[in-house]
Amino acid sequence: MARPRRGEGQHLPGDRLPGLPAARLIAAPSHRPPPPHMSDPTPDRADLGAAEREIVRARLAKADALRALGVHPYGNGAAPRHLAAELVARYRDAPVEAIAADPGDWSIAGRVLALRSFGKAAFLQLEDRSGTLQVWIRRDRVGEAAFEIFRLVDVGDIVAAEGPATRTRAGELTLEALRFTVLTKAVRPLPEKWHGLADVEQRYRQRYLDLIATPGVKEVFRRRARLVSTLRRFLDDRGFLEVETPTLHKPEEAGGAAARPFQTHHNALDLDLKLRIATELHLKRLVVGGLDRVYEIGRIFRNEGIDRRHNPEFTSVEFYQAYATDRDLMALTEELLRTLAVEVTGGPVVTYQGQAIDLTPPYPRVSMLAEGARALGLSPEDALAGRGLAEAVARAAARENDAEGAWKLEQAARRSPGEILAVAFEIFGEPALPRDRPAFVVDFPVETSPLSRPRDADPRLVDRFELFVAGMEVANAFSELNDPADQRARFEAQVRARAAGDEEAMPYDEDFVRALEQGMPPTAGEGIGIDRLTMLLTDSPSIRDVILFPLLRTRA
C-alpha cells in the first residue's frame, strides 16, 4: 500500500501512519544552538528590482531570526489535524455561547493571506486546501515565546495554529491560537492584495502565484479534475477499458487527424519520431485485438498556431465502441454532456460568456450537406454531384462581404464538391448554429473524412457528426471505416494530397491496414476535447485559463 503523503488524500482527524507516533504540529522552541544561517541562494537577484530586493533581504533576516528563536524556517514532519472547512462544518452559524460550550482544540496550518496587527494582538487569514479561516493571536493567550515568533510572520508565510474555536465580535468564526509557529518562511512577497495579479502573462507563467492570488482559479482546476473523473466513471460504467497508447509515433504512424506534428528524435535508436496528433489508429488496433470498448484520456500535440481555443498540447478523450454506430454515440454524447454539466456545475444549464446553454438532450441535428448547398443556392443532389458548383461558389464569394471568407471560398473552388460543401458550411452554416444549446452537425462528405465508413444509402457521405457548443467544436465522431481495401485507397489519396502540398494529409500507415485485414468489428468512435469542455463548464474565455501551464514564448 502506498504510503500516504502529508497534505494529500483525505486526511482525517487523528489519522496516523501505523506504528509511528503523530508528529507534533507545533514543537516547543528548541534550545539547541540555532542551525547555521543559509546564504542567499541567488545573491545577485538580477530578476528583482531594488524595492523587491529590499523585501527579500528583510525576509531572509526574519528567517535567521526564527532560527535564533529555535524555529526552523523550513522545518518538516508536522501535520495539522484539521482543515479550515472542518471548523466551519462543525460550528456553522452557532452563536458565541454555543461555541464556548464546546470550543474544541483545533489544529490547522496554511498560508497567511492577510495580516492585521494591533501590537499585542492580531488577526491572520489562513488558507489551507479546504478554504480559509481566521486565526486570532493574542500575546496573553499564546504566550511570550510564540508571540515573538508571530512578530516575524509576513503575508505569504506558511504557519500553524492550535487552539479553541470562537466567534469574534464581528461574527467571524475564528481559531484562537494557544500555540503558534512558522512552518515555512516565504522570502518573496505576494501580489498586491486587493487587485491581485492582473498581468495575464504573469498569471500563466507563474501559475503558483495565480493560484494563491486570483479568486476562482483553484475552482477552475478542481472542476477540470471533477470533469475528468466523472468522464472516466461514465465510460468505466459502460464497460469501456481505459488504455494508454504511445505518444511517440514513428513517422508512418502519426495520422488520425488533419494536423502537422512535432518532430523529435530518439538518440539510441537514431530514429526520427513525431509526437502524436491523435490516438485513433492505435485505439482501433486494440478493437481489432478484441478490446471492444476502449478509451484513452491523454495529451495530443499539434504543431499549429495558438489562440483562445488552441494550445499546441491539449487533452482529448477518444473512445471506440464495437457494434455501435454514430447514432449510438450521439445518444451517448448527449447523456455524457448532461451528466458532466450536472456533476461539475450542479445543473444541466450552464452559462458561457453570458449565454445560457441547456445541455439537456436531445440536441438538434444540422445537415452540413443541406445547409452548405442551401448557402450556395443549389440542391443537395446538384451540389454533391458538382453540377453548377463552380459558378455557385463564385457567386457566393462575390457577395461575401468578409474578404477572408471570400478568399477561402475561392481557394475551395478548386477542390472536390465535398470539400467545397464543407467550406461553405463553415462560412455560412456554423455562425447560424443555435447558441442556447449544443448542435450536432451531420451529413459530412466522404472527402473530409479519410477514416470514416461510407454511408450505405449514399457513399458520397459518411455517418459522422461534430458537436458544436458555444461556437466551439467539442466532439467529432463517426462510424469507423473497417474495409481494409477502402482504407488502403483512402491512405493512397492522402499520400497524393501530401505530394500535392497538403502538409496535414496523413501518412500511409501500412500496419493499420494490416490490422483491418484481420477484421475489425463494426465500430463507432469519438474524440472529445477536454480543454474546450472545461472552458464551457467553467465559463472560461480562453483555453489558457483551463491549462495550468499553457505554452508561452520563452522570455528574452
Added chain:
RNA sequence: GGGCGCGUAGCUCAACUGGCAGAGCAAUGGACUCUUAAUCCAUAGGUUGAAGGUUCGAUUCCUUCCGCGCUCACCA
C-alpha cells in the same frame, strides 16, 4: 505570419499639447489586545520593456527589436 492594442516602483495604476516621474497596496521603523482592503505617524523604493533617432529638454513624438493580449490565417 498579417492587423490592432499594451508594457511606468514588488503589485494595481496616474502623469493635460514634449517641461521637476506620482498615488494606493506591499515593505521598513513607531503607536495600538475584536480586525475584515484595519487605522494613525514617519521612512525607503524608478535604467518609464530594450536599443537608436528628433529635440534645449522624451514616460510622451519617430524607427527597430523583445514580450504579452485581442484578431485574422492554420487548427480541434
